[in-house]
C-alpha cells in the first residue's frame with residue numbers, strides 16, 4: 001500500500017492561529033516512520049503553498065473566504081493527483097475547512113470509478129454551519145454543509161458537480177458541540193450523528209458497528225479526523241476544545257475497528273495546533289492513533305469485521 005502525505009500549513013479557516021504548524025508537528029512526532037513501520041510505502045510530498053492568513057473579521061458571514069478557496073483548490077488538486085496514481089492520500093492540516101477540498105476530490109474520484117463512498121467525520125463539532133447560521137464566520141465550521149451543497153459556489157462546486165456528498169454517506173462520531181441553528185439544520189438534513197450521549201449509552205464499539213455497517217468491497221472509506229474529537233485532557237493541542245470527548249481507549253477502539261474493515265481509502269488529520277500543545281503530546285497521540293488506523297494491534301489476530 002502506497003500512501004502520500006500532503007501538508008497544508010494554513011489556519012485561514014480557524015478562529016485561532018496555529019493549525020498552520022500542524023503538518024510539521026506531525027512529521028516531528030514521527031508520522032512517516034510510524035506508517036512505514038506498518039508496511040506502508042510512504043511518500044511525503046512536502047507542503048502545499050497558499051495565501052497567508054490576513055486575520056480579518058468575517059465578511060457576509062465568511063472569514064477569509066478567498067483564502068479558504070485558494071487553499072482548498074490546492075488540496076483538491078493534490079488529493080486528486082494522488083488518487084489518480086493509486087496512492088492513499090493523507091492530508092496533514094491545517095484547519096478543518098480543508099476537509100472540503102480533500103473530500104470533494106475523493107467524491108469525484110469515486111464517481112469516476114463507480115465506487116461507493118462513506119465518510120466518517122470524527123469531531124467534537126458537526127461543522128454543518130452556513131453563512132446564515134454560523135456564530136463565528138470561521139469556515140472550518142462549514143465544510144460538511146458545503147460538501148452537501150450548502151455554501152458559497154466556489155466551495156460547493158469545487159469538484160464540478162454539487163453536491164459532492166449526500167447526507168446518507170456521512171457518519172459523524174464524537175459530536176458534543178453543535179450551534180443552535182446548526183442543530184436544526186443537522187436534524188433537517190438527516191445527518192447520522194453518533195454524539196457523545198450515544199457513545200456514553202451504547203459504547204464506542206456499538207457506535208462504530210453502526211457507523212461502519214453496510215460497507216462492501218466497492219466502498220471507499222474516507223476518515224476526516226479532527227483532533228478535537230479527542231478529550232482535551234489527552235489532546236490539548238487544538239483551537240476549539242470541548243470537554244467530554246472520547247478517552248484514549250475509546251479512540252483506539254474507534255481506529256482499530258476502522259482498520260479491521262480494510263476499506264480505508266483516504267484520510268485527513270486536521271486542527272492540530274502546536275501553539276496550544278504541550279511538548280507535542282497531541283501530535284504524538286494523533287500519530288499513535290493513526291498507527292492503529294493502519295493496523296497496529298497488540299496481538300496477531302485475524303481481522304474481526306464489525307457486525
Ligand code: ARG
Nearest residue numbers: 096125129136138140141240
Ligand atoms: N461550530 C463552531 C463554529 O462554527 C466551531 C466549529 C469548529 N470546527 C472545527 N473544525 N474545529 O465556529
Ligand code: MN
Nearest residue numbers: 124125226228
Ligand atoms: Mn472540531
Ligand code: MN
Nearest residue numbers: 205206209307
Ligand atoms: Mn452491537
Ligand code: MN
Nearest residue numbers: 096123127226
Ligand atoms: Mn472539525
